Amino acid sequence: MNYVALWTLVKREVIRSLKIINQVIWPPIITTLLYVFVFGLALGRAIPSVQGVTYAQFLIPGLIMLQVIDASYGECSSSLFQGRFMNSIQELLIAPMSAFEVVAGYILGSLARSLLIAGLITSLGIVLVHIAPRDWPLFLGVIVLVSVLFSALGLIFGLLAEKFDQIAILTTFVITPLTFVGGVFTSAEMLPPVLRRLQLFNPIFYTIDAFRRSYTGHSYLSPAFSIAMIVLLAAIALAVILRLTAIGYKLRT
Amino acid sequence: MQSGEFFGFLGPNGAGKTTTINAIVGLARTNGGTIRIFGHDNRTQWREARRLIGLSPQEYNFDRYLSIRDVLIFAAGYYGLRGKAVIERADMLLERFGLTGHAHLEYTKLSGGQKRRLSLARALIHSPKLLILDEPTAGVDVELRIELWQWLRALNEDGLTIFLTTHYLEEAEELCKRIAIIRGGRIVTEKPTKELIADGASLQDVFLELVRSG
Numbered sequence: 297m298n299y300v301a302l303w304t305l306v307k308r309e310v311i312r313s314l315k316i317i318n319q320v321i322w323p324p325i326i327t328t329l330l331y332v333f334v335f336g337l338a339l340g341r342a343i344p345s346v347q348g349v350t351y352a353q354f355l356i357p358g359l360i361m362l363q364v365i366d367a368s369y370g371e372c373s374s375s376l377f378q379g380r381f382m383n384s385i386q387e388l389l390i391a392p393m394s395a396f397e398v399v400a401g402y403i404l405g406s407l408a409r410s411l412l413i414a415g416l417i418t419s420l421g422i423v424l425v426h427i428a429p430r431d432w433p434l435f436l437g438v439i440v441l442v443s444v445l446f447s448a449l450g451l452i453f454g455l456l457a458e459k460f461d462q463i464a465i466l467t468t469f470v471i472t473p474l475t476f477v478g479g480v481f482t483s484a485e486m487l488p489p490v491l492r493r494l495q496l497f498n499p500i501f502y503t504i505d506a507f508r509r510s511y512t513g514h515s516y517l518s519p520a521f522s523i524a525m526i527v528l529l530a531a532i533a534l535a536v537i538l539r540l541t542a543i544g545y546k547l548r549t
Numbered sequence: 550m551q552s553g554e555f556f557g558f559l560g561p562n563g564a565g566k567t568t569t570i571n572a573i574v575g576l577a578r579t580n581g582g583t584i585r586i587f588g589h590d591n592r593t594q595w596r597e598a599r600r601l602i603g604l605s606p607q608e609y610n611f612d613r614y615l616s617i618r619d620v621l622i623f624a625a626g627y628y629g630l631r632g633k634a635v636i637e638r639a640d641m642l643l644e645r646f647g648l649t650g651h652a653h654l655e656y657t658k659l660s661g662g663q664k665r666r667l668s669l670a671r672a673l674i675h676s677p678k679l680l681i682l683d684e685p686t687a688g689v690d691v692e693l694r695i696e697l698w699q700w701l702r703a704l705n706e707d708g709l710t711i712f713l714t715t716h717y718l719e720e721a722e723e724l725c726k727r728i729a730i731i732r733g734g735r736i737v738t739e740k741p742t743k744e745l746i747a748d749g750a751s752l753q754d755v756f757l758e759l760v761r762s763g
Contacts, residue, residue, distance in 0.1 A: 298596070304626025312614045383610035390574045390604055391627035392596040549577045
């Protein structure tokens, strides 16, 4: 195992995020602030408490998941695609690095970005709406698993894409709609029975439902079941990207 | 190739020079044959083989988010190297290739010649035993070309094995102890440079005759 190479790639990904901080760190924070003010503090006053907390407080975990999913997918897909486009990925491919080390390096770099964003939004939640996680192991565990899942998906699409706009297809048509209907703004109990059943087919629902429990202590499904679903999906995505990287798909001629 | 050799690999466009290099360094998948780097099979012992190779590619592929100094330090990291020794070697290479004054700039701020020197410095950061140069003097001015020749000769005299592809035949004649000429993916001749041009013909005449025949 080439740990130095793995750590070097993680550092490189963090440097990349910090160099483009105005594109990748501040926008999700500002978007979150807007959601909290508009939906939480303004419109939310009309909504009675949800899961034992105010609507503004209820929003915070959903908004963290929204941004963690977006950051994880965005970091890995665009970094890998750029590396392919600029050929700088060749540095990794000619180095004594295994497919696992390359994939792990990208994912851990993406996780670092997700944790930074999650940390900033958590702080905003504490300061603005006075809510903090109650269950820190669940809080951190779900962020890590969700980040791994969406980073792996980002790598897959960063590898498959032929043009930069193609990596946005999954975000625009799948991830963002599923995230919005997956419980960021609503609890399952607020939905009619038909939609409640349909939500079980939305993988993002499991991530938000389990994560919100770390804040409110309430979840629609058992957190163990939701976590098992996330682990299963992450394992499938990881297996796919490790295989594609190992055979050099779209990386080696 | 023999250890310590300065080997020229010539051929017309599309002959397979870069493909051969990609197969050696692991950028191309092979479906047959064996490539050994100082005894290490580059498929079964790829970690050992890759540690021994330094590549200066034809196209610049530097990381746009890193400073020039970090380009070298991070490249060393990918080879499993870190610490004070790496920083000292990076600074030594920047000094050697006249890039110290630009160490904190991004590579996009460099001229073509400076980028070429950075590419060479990066290929050498992990002290490889085999340096592969894919058209290292393409697009550089005469002054820098001669300077690069001096550096390459000095590196070879220090024991570094060098594999060079170039379209400048006088460059191959000047630097290489042995030359192979490839056409359509097959080596059509491989001889010491002196033997190749022994009967008074120029390397250009020999090259043109070989690539046009058959």
